Amino acid sequence: MQCPKCHAPMHTYNRNGVQIEQCSGCRGIFLDYGELEALTRLESQWGGGPAVPPPPAAPQYPAAPGAHAAPAWGAPQGGHYGHQGHQGHHRNKGFGRMLFSS
């Protein structure tokens, strides 16, 4: 299907058994009826345990008005779904160099 916002193709991801569609352009997410509730339910089952694995998605801006809110143009792993695993991957390579130059 096509993204209703920017018309780029949307890809389907399976997240804990819930199908979500993400736009390959603006990274927006489409949820079918009941899927948000299904995700919320799954998340609450993890309560107190380890964080829920990251979806391949950035939140749509403005998602949360706190410090963790990230702009819509940010990377899918940016924003408050960012996780150490992916970040560590970047740090092995050009990461350090980029943080030290203009």
Place this chain on the structure above:
Amino acid sequence: MTHPLLSQLSTRVKAKAHSATSACPCGATGTATATLADRPDATVVRHAGTVAKAHAPDTTHADLTPRLTTASRLPGILLPPLAPTPADLHGRLVTFWPYGTPVDPENPDAAPWEEAATLLARLHRAPAPTTPLPPMRGPVKAALAVTRLRMTAAHHPATGPVLRAWSTLPAWARAEAPMPDATTLCHGDLHLGQLVRHPAPDGPWLLIDVDDLGVGVPAWDLARPAAWFACGLLTPDEWTRFLTAYRAAGGPAVPADGDPWPALDTPARALTVQTAARSIAKAVAADRALDEVEREMVDACERMGCAPPESEQGFPK
């Protein structure tokens, strides 16, 4: 590779290092003079506790001297220079500084995010300088990076999206109009190479490099970490530590609470464009492909086309 400027600068730093004391500060065996940086826009050498910097060839006395003065007037925020005015070395302006210990480039995880943020907040709160200070050079440098991209990499496939993202920015962020703030003191080029501990090795952290210092939009100084966070180079934890410390120190660039992005969006876009532009130009010059992190910056520019810029309206200055 030694060129005339580098060898002359090395002679000068050695003389300056030895001028303060009759005993040779570099010890009986003598310390080598180290080259800390040697780029077209700056050559920096160190001898014992003294550092000499040859500034970019187009740097003028009129611009550099008030910036040096500002640094000497804000101890505890900016590293003070050893001399109040630049020296001339064969057409290049040279400044002298005490050596400070930098952030270890091999260990960016140890970066002093809280200290950096606190220093920026104090800089932004410092009273406007009484001597006229030129504008902070952040937007000018972004525009230069884009000009270089156009001139050297016009046909690279990543150039189009970067130029499109640039074209959506307001005129002030592209250095085509004055910045909307002409009184707040800003660093202008914050990154992890701009922090040192002085006295070395474990004194307090201070900001260095006055080349881009000036009055302008203070959010520009927060925007590089913001862009790194948005592009996934900084963890949410590091970004939160930085932002929280800035707010705790009363920094005026973002509202004290709530969403900081309306203030950060424009400069963070501009710095992402600048980084992407520099990355492409460097990759073309070296005849190599973009690496993963560089690609991330270009992808972010591509996504900017789908997301209109945030309005800063309603944000109190």
